[in-house]
Amino acid sequence: MSYQSTFQRWNGTESYIADDGLIAAVNVAVALQRPLLVKGEPGTGKTLLAHAIADGLGLPLHTWHVKSTTRAQDGCWVYDAVARLQDSRFGDRDVRDVSQYIKLGPLGEAFSSEKRAVLLIDEIDKADIEFPNDLLHELDAMRFVITETGEEISAKHRPVVIISSNAEKELPDAFLRRCVFHYINFPNEDRLTQICRVHHPDVDDKLLAAALRRFMALRSVKHLRKKPTTSELVDWISGLRLAGIDPEKLSAALPFAGVLLKDESDAAKAKKAGAMESDDDSDDSDGNKGGSGTGWRGWR
Amino acid sequence: MFIGFHSMLRTAGLKIGLTEWLALMEALDAGLVEPSLRSFYDVSRALVCRDEGDYDRFDQAFAAYFSEAELPPKLKDKLAEWLSRPIERPALSDEELEKLQSLDLDELRKLFEERMAEQDERHDGGDYWIGSGGKSPFGQGGQHPTGMRVGEGAKGRGSAVAAARARRFRNYRDDRVLDTRALAVAIRRLRRLERKARRMELDIDETVRKTARTDLLEIVERPERRNQARVVLMMDSGGSMEPHTRLVEQFFSAMKKSGGLREVETYYFHNCVYNKVYTDIAQFESKDLDEICRGVPPNTHLFFVGDAWMGPYELLAPYGSLEMATSDKVPGIDRLAQLAAAYPKRVWLNPIPENYWHAETIAQVREVVDMYPMTVAGIVEAVSALLGRGANRDQREPIAMWSNDALH
Structure with a gap:
């Protein structure tokens, strides 16, 4: 029995370029009906992946953006007690019917969808550290009971669950055990070229090559607090194109460096490593300024 | 099938249980794996690994199983024997530490291989050969900050399976000293929820x-339920702490993110606490210690973070500070005692391994504040x-002061 016949295979999409490892992980998650946990540096396309999977498989996408205050139950349903209280005094709705004050969250929506759906739980590590554990049962059994009405919502079709994490917090073991895991490695130069071409189909070859060279040199500087990411590269190239920068000049100066390096001490490190030209007017080469990497060392 | 694998x-140290294996x-039954080793690699890695730190272990195991490539056993045994008897390490000057820091992992591996080929005997305490207690980047118990630990489980790189052999993920491998999650859970235990807040909720x-x-x-x-636990962090930012920067940063972020601490105040000091501590190290903004010791609210926990490693006069002598800004007639140790008296709940976390705590200044600091290793367990x-x-210790008795003249 070949899996091609039993489920739809995902192969990436035109605008989303995936490598073999990622494709394998996605297909394993889809076929075994387990959540797929994707980690990776910011800007490696974790969120876009869910969109690409939904596009590629032709399924609707439900997105749950997790915030620091998000509770597990919010994803299932929300009970609007205040509206009900309000209605009991002034409203014309029948307040004995609790169900009209229940609103399904993204998880509930995905469960009750008539078609198999893709559910993205975005940035799960933003929430409280116990949050993933609170979700275990719902994701395992694919059902939950709304306590206010006693109604059980169970998945008509098990959704494809994609979970993204920026590794701000580590996730509990019990949770990890149930997931298929993939770490999106930072793309190499060839893949970066492909990605830039998707976003800037008509970019000048010379400009792209020169920009990539500078970008890779910056990324290779050791001990950067925040390395520049793919999305920043794409933005940077937009800037270079808008300003009409000559690719030849790119090897002598780094225009709009602030798009790539967001930390003052990083800029100092880049200058020290020779990946960036020091600009004489802003500070002297000793970096005798507060907040810079060398300033810290000056403490001894 | 593949029981050996x-x-x-x-x-290789992967926590693989029945769930993952089944x-x-x-996945094999469902025909998810194409008839190629590469496809088996991709699928099994996705199911077996739980974070990117596992990728390296997985690659090693995969390479070892499918190519049976390992470090030649004779060489390995000899290495293990050399390393099994580590000697005490010497203290390094800051300049030396800085110099050592420059090597990165790839250069290191290359160097290691070259040197292993040259070396043919046991070696301890030097700064070149592979051995224990040395300053060379290779070996055990050594002081090289970015050095490579050689010991049990160190495997060679096989040659059969290209993807696994390349071990692209080796940078992420972390036999973590500090797991931020476990840490956040631990810190969270400080929480004290009380309905005392001024803000009201429905x-x-x-x-x-x-x-x-x-x-x-x-x-x-009714008043909102709010956490009443406060934490004051006193962090050493002296030069000798630099190798521990990442560790301290992890601790710091876990502290900030554990959620539920009502307030986290942070102060910095340089080697030892004097009449002033810094609120912003880069801007030289400082606050008087007396002020920090005044009116400490209940449920406040004081954490010192530092190596307690300094020149004896810095701790014991009047005007012991190395900086003009914090020049203080009162010796550092008495300032520590002042803090300890104001904060009945206080601990000292030290990133230096416990077996060095008998060293002079560390032992003296321990008399004032209880010290715990800066690991999850600690x-x-x-x-x-x-x-x-x-407080589990009474205020310490004043100890004999060093005379200034004796030092110079």
């Missing part, structure tokens, strides 16, 4: 009850101590 994965079998249950009874909308409010222990009892 399973045990190889476990040997899932892999299920008490829904009570509002509904009262409204039902009186038939008039009756809004009931911090869990420290938090338990903070919760269990208030």
